Amino acid sequence: MAERPEIDTGSPLQFVINAAAGSGEADTVREAIEDALTAAGRRGDLLFCNGGDLARVAQKAAQQALATRTAVVAVGGDGTINTVAQAAHAVGCAMGVVPRGTFNYFARAQGIPDDTGEAARCLLDWAPQPVQVAAVNDRVFLVNASLGMYPDLLEDREAYKARFGRSRWVAFWAATVTLLRAQRKLRLQIEQGGSARQVRALTLFVGNNRLQLEQLGLLPEPQAAGSPVHAPEQGSLTAVMLRPIGTLEMIGLMMRGALGALGEAQSVEHFAFERMVVKPARMPGLRRVKVAFDGEIARMRTPLEFRVLDKPLYLLRPPPDAMSKTGSEEAGR
Template sequence: MTDCLPTERDGANGAWRGCPPAPAIDPASPLLFVINASAGALDLDAKRAVIQAALASHGRKGELLSCNPGNLAQVATAAAVRALERNTAVIAVGGDGSLNTVAQAAHAAGCAMGVIPYGTFNYFARAHGIPTEPLAAARLLLDARPQPVQVGGINDRVFLVNASLGIYPELLQDREAFKARFGRSRWVAFIAACNTLLRAQRRLRLHIDTGIDVRDLQTLTLFIGNNPLQLQQFGAEPADTLAGTPGDGSLAALVLRPIGTVAMIRLMLHGAMGRLGEAAGIESFEFLSMVVKPRLSRGHRTVKIAFDGEVARMRTPIDIRVLDQPLYLLKAPASTSATRPPGP
């Protein structure tokens, strides 16, 4: 497939120019559902029942491919290749982490992808007008058509919502531990975040080159946003300095400077009220590409990275950019971004 150059993209209305046609969808070809059996509150049988009910109501066929986190990538890769060969789509059934794994496979293969969300926040689905109620999402994708959407790249990985290094990966690991103990909810996630931030100690020394600006800085975390809904909820949208907006033409970077405990408490309160951009110690800016070189201890060549809720180690330097090639997402023709919900 031919790359779509960022300069050929009209970020103001989400159109992509210079791209090949969207992948064909044959209604007679079964959709391929990749189901993360461990994602969300519902068990596997309940998830399968939702999909089967939607398929039956539309007279469509589907193959339900159940897997666990350990073999999710393998199942998704095989399904994406089959989807392209059969003129159909691969459907991710799970939370943002599961969606990331399927998107990695769909983007590499060039096939269309659909989403049935089962996560806690479901930022990706909500930003693209996909219902968070699974049956409604399943029904929508059966009438949807592939439309190009922006994805970010961090080294050799795709990300849909965000990527980060520093304290944020630790926050995600603490959040999973809190969820395992206290259950899945936004308030549990918020309390876990407060616990992590209040004991934040480790500082990163970073050399950042955006091709426009070069800087050296100390930070507790570098957060990269590709999702306007999440940035709006934080109240941390950067100043508009590039064509398009984060998630639709550019990416957003948020830098958390080292601050004391009292200032950290104030920062958390600002974040809870959706006014993170007003807090002391937060800097944000737009960019298209960025190379990050952390200063590491002798003998260390990797750094912990979080992307869409997953955590892995990557070799430095870290290359972060808007990818030229979009992801072809099944969306309703007239879909619009979801409105900002209440809560943390």
């Protein structure tokens, strides 16, 4: 395991703020963060940027955080958090999160408040704690990665948000439309633990977030006493495959998902793993496929290797005893 970074409270925190996220509320974000810093007698550099400059600014901020023994802080949604995590994980500096997204699965699973000001105040008191990081090929992901229908769903969701605004209801409606018109089927070869098999699926989804999988009813069954733990954020990932089904079955599946019982559906297969290689079976020569990771979409070279990384991300978050309480509260939401 990588050495836990130390935080010099005299060095300014590096806040990477996606100015395109959060409906243009840059002044509100600035005021909330500056108020938190002033109240705690701390300093911070607020680095506003657009989506095109985000990766470059995040890399520079992470290097500065490492050199000055402080943390780089992502302020934005899942895509912003992923980009900053890529940079922080690569250089080995500590990272903080001030969530500004729609669902905030990563932040909520880590006990980080949704409110901008409260999140900024809390991270000033927290120490870096190790967090499991996953990767698909060379791209880090914290919540999920997928191919097939799910990347299409994300593209449709962004189009609907551009027309109707950012809200969970808009995201739900976009998902409904995508699911009901899903037709493209994947033919994949999956290699895991020395064996290989071919499958047909509408989507392959890999989860690294306990909260998201729990809400869908897709967490692995509890392990017997003394047996190894196989769960997201505890050394494993969870793969979910949706087999091709008709429209009526899809409607029933959506209802199961809304009720947190997706794992009971016969058309859904899910299993835990630490490393899995995926290749196109129908077109072995296909070199690139569309992959989504933490809300971002890219074309990636095949084969795709999904795995848990040995090196953790060191995140400013509540201590483990406080995390247990937060987990109980989230389960009741």
